[in-house]
Amino acid sequence: MNNPNPEQEGQINIELDEKIAEGTYSNLAIINHSNTEFVVDFINIMPGMPKAKVKSRIILTPEHAKRLTQALIDNIHRFENAHGEIKEEEQPQIPLNFGPTGQA
Incomplete structure (x- = not known):
């Protein structure tokens, strides 16, 4: 019996759209965790700027x-x-007050 799926069994087809492929620059990561997950906030902080925004948040087991x-x-x-x-x-x-303060 032939496999109707032409891709190799056990392989995952991963798609990468153009916007995601451009990437997001980050020069700071802040990591928080709870007993069930790790939360990684990626930030682009500029010298001399009093404020920075989280550019991406990834949540992991x-x-x-x-x-x-x-x-x-x-x-x-x-x-x-x-x-x-x-x-x-x-x-x-x-600064010590930079970033999230609570657990996720």
Whole structure:
């Protein structure tokens, strides 16, 4: 019996529309969590500006947050092996009252 779906079994067809493909720049991420989810707010904060807006919010299960962390670590290692160590500059000073204050 032939599989009526021409795609490989177990593969997911992922679509990426043009607007999402453009991406959103972020130079700050604020992470909050509850016992059931991690909330990551991506922000573009500009020097000298007293205000910044959340550009994107991603909500993850704890298990997926851990898998994402490992995937980032693996990719950073591959990047550094190909291009050299990523140098971390001084962390920008962010006001203590910046960002969300409660748990999601």
